Amino acid sequence: MLQHIVLFCIDRFRGERSIAAIDHLLNGKKTAQTLQDSKWYGVSRLFGTVPIERSRLLHVARELEEKAFVYQTGEHIYRITPTGKEEIRHFVLPSYVDGWKHMNESSSFWKRLSLLVQAIANIVHRTSFEPVHRDESTQLFVKRWLFQHKHIPTTARLLYHEMNELLSGVEEKEANIFVWRLTTHARIGWTNEQIAYAIEEEDVTVLLLFQNVLHYMLDMTEKEKEKFPLLYSLRQQKRTQLTSSAEKTWALLKEGYSLEQIAQLRRLKKGTIEDHIVEIATYVPSFVITPFLEENKRTRIIQHARQLQTNKLRMIKEALPDASYFEIRLALARWEREDV
Template identity: 35%
Template sequence: MYIIIAYLFFPNYPVKAEDKMVIMMNVSFRQIILLYCLQKLNGERTIYSIYHLLQGKKSSQTIQDAHLFQLSAFFHTDTNITRQQIADHAHELKRNSLIAETLDQHFILTAEGERVLKRGLSISPVPSYLNGWKYGRAGLLLWERLSLAVQVLSHLQHRETKYIPVQRRPETLLWVKEFVQTYGLNRKDLSENLYTELTSLLESGLNIDPNLLVVRLSGCGRIGLTEIQAAQEMKMDPVHYHYQFLNIIHYLALRIEEDHFPIMSAFLERETDILLTKSTEKTYTLLKDGHSLDDIIHIRRLKPSTIEDHIVELALNIPQFSIAEYVNAKKQRQIKEAIKAANTKQLREIRKYAPEASYFEIRIVLAKFGDNS
């Protein structure tokens, strides 16, 4: 399973043919993802909210939707998708009677769509380690650093200095150069330790196929496959391969955070524990300085609705953030009961059961308590 990694580090290691994985589906994996997201949204957001989700748009609305509809795993996981592709897929799914349009660009799954989704997920489930919200950007950086480091160390071990780097970003090139130069081991030991840690991580992962990552690695005398080439090699739907590859990267990031991997831990850049939009961070700073909402509206010269968006985002992302100042305990209970009675996340419907609550108050409670409301 790991013979390619071994060869990259150890010149005399023999290489044999790899097994191939075949997955058959009646619809594309991207369409399965769209059906899954539409099922979660249940007609309460437009089809283009999925576009913003997959792109990882750092807007208050997209971040709130990712959490509210339990879709944070898909945040920033398909940055190549276009609005036109979303529209084309929606048209095809509708033409095939898998989805039905309830309002303009709002869709729900038909009974046939539910059946196709269930069958599709039974063949290719949502990857178990996928966590785009937490590792979307950090995971891509992890892969850049790891793939380049493997290539550099492989060529050093083979005493070859002429090659084209697999990564071109100056920041990544500089990072790997400093990593190799400053790490407290000679290059041979560094290579052996990295090989040991990487194979140990891959061996211990449940429901992952390490070959999906291994075939992408480059080294002396070996050019790793591109994502498209790897999908073809594995006879996989390209988008399905993409998500399975991300699944492995996010798995590595998770394990690196949880366990002791001295070499691999260097590749993971920890993001702040609290992921907020920049505008919300500014509002949060003013709140911590003791300013009221009216003060912040005046200081920042923003609409009240914008500042309210920031408060909802804070309630969503910061566990210790108290909403008592904005919704008293009694009204919180009333809103929670209204959410259960309405059985929807549509604010207009919820407010029918709690007419004394404002939309802002309902949004805060939804953000703070979600499905536990």
């Protein structure tokens, strides 16, 4: 599975990004560049889904090169071969995995649910326990939740029925993986590595199947809130996909401040504010980019990007010397949104 994921990313990046970019993508690094790459190259579903060390990615890349699936064009930069193309012709991610869509919620939802299951199981069986998650925000949330649902035996039954209903909607293997991760009064939840060893699967496969169930739960509780009220109540309020720093810039833009004024107010470099504006253009449909980029120049940038078949800024810049890198990035950000 991991080889196919790396090969898929190499194919999508078209020799324009290195293994470091794949590392940032799979680990869910929330930088302007990685967030933009996720959309520009059509790999957003993989965002943050396979958090592994770069050394392992480099090892996989070398294995792919030995198999003649890829060839190296620069330091840690690869392109796919026809043989590699054939190898991933039928590659598909598990149906519900969408790291981009759930980047701000999946981790907190899992922590809350798994700690709640552990707490309820131990309360019902009158046993003491060490919480599986130690961060204060998760513990405080679960304590408050339990205080609001005081009749624990009834709550336990209702939560069981909701989870059983949802887990019946996925493959048995995936449901088992999800349940094995849970800690109760009687057993400690298994790690992905323990599950992988038990069912003789790659750890990355187990991780993706687990996330497939988690993301399925998030999708279904959003679509059918009334059917799964307890699970829905564990979800975070909707948050923008902007980074916190870009959100602050967006708030100032809405108040009418210019790019230069925002840089001065926030004591940040102009380039950092430009990064924020590109990020805002990518994720906020209502954001108007014309104050920063004339429409005729935007059109010319997109035309050259199409002709050159690239998102590589330097190549577009060479073809359009009158366009700044900021303008090119801004045009590509909005172009990708229109094409989604």
